Amino acid sequence: MAGPNVAVIIEDDADIRGLISEILEQAGFTVHAAGTGAEGIALVEQHDPAITTLDISMPGMDGFETAKRIRAISATYIIMLTARADEIDTLQGLQSGADDYITKPFRPRELRARVEAMMRRPRVIASDLREDPAPDTDPTDPDASAADAGWMTHRGLRVHPEMHLAEADGTHLDLTRSEFDILTDLMGAGRRVVSKSDLALMLRGERYVGGSDFVSEHDVRAIEVHVANLRRKLGESATRPRWIETVRGVGYRMTAR
The missing domain is CATH 1.10.10.10 (Winged helix-like DNA-binding domain superfamily/Winged helix DNA-binding domain)
Incomplete structure (x- = not known):
């Protein structure tokens, strides 16, 4: 299971990395930050975060490839940050395994609201659950x-x-x-x-x-x-x-x- 109060930031811009760190720390997260996709993947593998923010436009390994590699090893919520609002970037980001995206520049409260929404998602919808026996099992067993x-x-x-x-x-x-x-x-x-x-x-x-x-x-x-x-x-x-x-x-x- 992912660490409930751990977040990883993958962002090559030091100023934006610092801003996101401050936002998430104020929200109660222990934050680990990286400036490249490869470093970020290593942090995700090491800390198993609940939330990962990921910049799309990074030198070397871009955010799309980074998201795919993270998704192969972790169920962390991925929020992509992009300076481009083109629909194709949105689609490619979600297809790479991201859960949501935010367009830069963003307001700190917007990022915090998205993170808090993800963290309060119910894992079980008790009133709607409908349990059926598997078709090849004996209900008397x-x-x-x-x-x-x-x-x-x-x-x-x-x-x-x-x-x-x-x-x-x-x-x-x-x-x-x-x-x-x-x-x-x-x-x-x-x-x-x-x-x-x-x-x-x-x-x-x-x-x-x-x-x-x-x-x-x-x-x-x-x-x-x-x-x-x-x-x-x-x-x-x-x-x-x-x-x-x-x-x-x-x-x-x-x-x-």
Whole structure:
């Protein structure tokens, strides 16, 4: 598990690195900072942080490649910082494994709000959990029942919120935290449609704490990219889905059993 009060900053600009360090330290984090992607990866591997901020434009290994390498070794929340607001950079960042991005220049309170939202995400959505026995287990077998406790299942797809595990047809799924949270939310909702705005608020932690209802185009686009990445990892098509249906103009829901 990641250190709950540990953060890693990967930023080549010393002034911005210092500013981010100050913001996160004021938020209660122990901060470790690096000026290059390679140094940052080493810090993530050493300290297993809860949060990692990552600059895109760095000499040598850029932020996209750094994010991919971090995601291969850690479930840390990754917030990308970019001076470019182009949509292609946003998409590439999220596809590299980032959970969110912020465009420079940014306000300190904006970064702190994004970090706090990530840290308060519920890991289990108790009111929505629906536990089903695995299709190949005997419900009268106490050992099988214990092994399947806490799993949500749907047509060969299994998710365990507490253990942060996801499997499709017995194969482990390597999901980012945002992808995992979206999948868990959709599985908990079943055939009920979950809007993109609701998913965005869930990722910001605001659906559960009575926060603001404002959802920007950036938030909606990020959800679309996360779902596209999730589908790619599931190996399914948006036009002929096995698991996640798009309800045009509304949001997403799980397919019928």
